[in-house]
Amino acid sequence: MKPQQATRILACAALALLLSACAAQIDAGVATGEDVPGFWWGLWHGFIFPWAWIGSLFDEGIAVYAVPNTGRWYDFGFFLGITVLGGGSWFSSKKRRRD
Structure with missing residues (x-):
């Protein structure tokens, strides 16, 4: 490495x-209970993020x-839904061909 x-x-x-030191979540955004989205819903929401974002525009x-x-x-x-399931890590794992 140069x-x-x-x-x-x-x-x-x-x-x-x-x-990232400036990032914070307000206390009203965090909750507990059975009906509150947790890890699995976060995984799903991360996976469908591209389609949800397009839908949110309309x-x-x-x-x-x-x-x-x-x-x-x-x-x-x-985060896992976006990077792993959403293809983020797949695109970065492809090796570049050197011709």
Whole structure:
């Protein structure tokens, strides 16, 4: 790895850390109970995110993220749904051909 690449990676990581430090969830968005979306609903919502987002542009009743939810477990399921089931990791795992 070239020193210039390492510097860019560190700068991007520092920027991501700085921006994520500002993230917070309001207490009203986190709830408990049987009917509150948890990990499995987060996984499903992450998987259908592209279609839900398109639908939300045309219908105010469609949301891409459930509020209230169980908090961290819902977020973790949502993240997995987007990255793993949604194809995020598949696209990045393809090796580039060098001709």
